[in-house]
Amino acid sequence: QVQLVESGGDSVQSGESLKISCAVSGYPFSSGSMGWFRQAPGKEREAVAIIDTYERIGYADSVLGRFTISQDNIRNTLDLQMNNLKPEDTAMYYCAAANRHFHPDILLRAGKDWMKYWGQGTQVTVSS
Numbered sequence: 001q002v003q004l005v006e007s008g009g010d011s012v013q014s015g016e017s018l019k020i021s022c023a024v025s026g027y028p029f030s031s032g033s034m035g036w037f038r039q040a041p042g043k044e045r046e047a048v049a050i051i052d053t054y055e056r057i058g059y060a061d062s063v064l065g066r067f068t069i070s071q072d073n074i075r076n077t078l079d080l081q082m083n084n085l086k087p088e089d090t091a092m093y094y095c096a097a098a099n100r101h102f103h104p105d106i107l108l109r110a111g112k113d114w115m116k117y118w119g120q121g122t123q124v125t126v127s128s
Contacts, residue, residue: 002026002117004078004095009122016085020122022078022095027117029053029071032098035107035115036069036080038091038124045094047111049080050104058104062088085126095119 004027008020020036035050049069050058059067068081078095096115098107107114 002097004097004117004119006093006095006119006122009093009124011125011127012085014086014126014128016126017081017083018085018124019079019081020093020124021080022119024076024078024095024097027097029073032100032116033102033104033107034071034078034095034097035111036078037094037096037112037115038089039094039121040091043091045112047108048093050102050107050111051078052101052104054101056104058108060108082124085124087126087128089124090126092121092123094121 003025005023030053033052036048037045038048039045048060051069066084070079097117099116
């Protein structure tokens with residue numbers, strides 16, 4: 001049984017940093033692509049960062065240069081380091097996993113339709 005459990009969400013000020021994590025169980029990283037998605041109130045869920053075990057990584061243009069996605073094979077977590085946070089980064093952040101590998105560009109464009117497993121989300125709020 002695959003379980004994805006996010007943690008680390010918080011309320012921070014604009015310009016600050018935050019790291020959120022997803023504890024992964026029942027899903028070997030070699031199974032497929034994983035990623036972080038976010039959804040703000042009244043908006044569609046969008047892909048933020050994608051990673052796979054072929055070391056392919058992709059980021060949404062809005063977070064490129066500020067966010068870093070990584071997989072920790074010892075702790076079995078998917079992490080997202082977020083720097084220089086902006087009020088527009090405010091959203092519920094979800095960890096997700098696919099049942100095969102996709103090129104990151106595919107998942108960044110329409111990833112939520114391809115992801116098979118989802119966590120329950122962790123809230124990130126950035127105030128100006």
